[in-house]
Amino acid sequence: MIINNIEVFVCCPGRNFVTVKVTTSEGVYGVGDATVNGREQAVVALLEEHVIPCLIGRNAHDIEDIWQYLYRGVYWRKGPINMAATAAIDMALWDIKGKVAGLPVYQLLGGKSRKGVGLYAHANGEDIEQTLDNAQKHAAAGFKAIRLQSAVPGLDVTYGVLGDKKDYFEMQGNRPLPPEETWSTQKYFNMIVELFDRARSRLGNEIQLVHDVHSRLTPIESARLGKLLEPYNLMFLEDASMAENQDNYKLIRQHTTTPLAIGETYNTIWDCKDLIQNQLIDYIRVAATHAGGITALRRITDFAAMFNVKLAPHGAPDLSPICFAAHMHLNTWAPNFGVQEFVGFGDQDLPQIFPHNTEIVDGMAYISDAPGLGVEFDEEAAKAFPYKRSYLPISRLEDGTMWNW
Ligand code: CS2
Ligand code: MG
Secondary structure (H helix, E strand, O other), rough: EEEOOOOEEEEEHHHOOEEEEEEEEOOOOEEOOOOOHHHHHHHHHHHHHHHHHHHHOOOOOOOHHHHHHHHHHOOOOOHHHHHHHHHHHHHHHHHHHHHHHHOOOHHHHHHOOOOOOOEEEEEEEOOOHHHHHHHHHHHHOOOOOEEEOOOOOOOOOOOOOOHOOOOHHHHHOOOOOOOOEOHHHHHHHHHHHHHHHHHHHOOOOOEEEEEEOOOOOOHHHHHHHHHHHHHHHOOOEEHHHOOOOOOOOHHHHOOOOEEEEEEEOOOOOHHHHHHHOOOOOEEOOOOOOOOOOOHHHHHHHHHHHHOOEOOOOOOOOOOOOOHHHHHHHHHHHHHEEEEEOOOOOOHHHHHOOOOOEEEEEEEEEEEOOOOOOEEEEOHHHHHHOOOOOOOOOOEEEEEOEEEOO
16 A cells, blocks of 8 residues: 555635645545645645655555654654644545545544544624623534633734624635734733623533633733633633743642643644643643644643543634544544534535535534545635635734734
């Protein structure tokens, strides 16, 4: 079962996706997601110029050896571009192995640990009222966990919120230069506790609540926020502070029992290691696309299990449905699965380009038993949506200082 062709496609149905297709001598093929938002063509160049030539002629069944070849075999390890290229190849090889075995990937990982995968939906709003209206709609649709993000009064735009009333899926679709946003921690603090106070009054105590701080706070500010939110019993507070210095979380943890989650920008197990083994977090939010694929996430998940940390993969709209499928297989298998972020499957374009049969019922996702990953990539449909250069925004404090977006 020899790898005899690998192709890379970039399409932009509202936002850019980089898709890899690995084809074997037997004609069986697999697909993988290599999307790094705002840096798409860097991954394409790495794959086409440096990775693909080394893989042609190798045995497609040697998933572990190929992963190690791409990780250990290069002097320049880690990094989002490198690990996304590795991830896409890895996902495609798991897809191929499943198809050849006639089994869905979760069976190859060890089988089902649960009937379905619990999801958390996003409720966003331009004010607290609108956020809670949207949360109530999700609760009525059966979601048991909901992320609440509300615009901060006094700031033009707030991350994770419906900027100019556009659907979340349309954001980031066509920004030829990075838009600039302003941040004020003071203004945010004035809003955030009220949001959760009113959420509990309106939504009751059964629903699980999540909030993404998007790394805007210093560790001591995060510690204070965690403490202030304790009465509202969050499932977790996400990306409270940056953790390039993983010790930041020691400080946060000393002060609050609000559960903590981080990991969507992490690329390897090493980025998570200290946080996990020191039990400084409760959920690890790595994405298969950005942290080296199924092979790498399986390893992180097993390591996390030893320290009571649960898997809660990133599920933003800039991860393609192929990544979502990879997460579904990991989530279905992982004994220490927590929750999966879910923003819907998009309008008709996305399901047409990436057809799949994942079912959503009452806030739970059920993977199909199709062999492999169970998601396709329609090259013809994708052609109608050519690549557009596009960036995430950047963030500045009110005095103009660069801040974390
Ligand atoms: C967010 C993301 O879903 C999340 O948790 O943090 O929407 C994030 O902003 C984007 O994935 C950035 O690429
Ligand atoms: Mg996030």
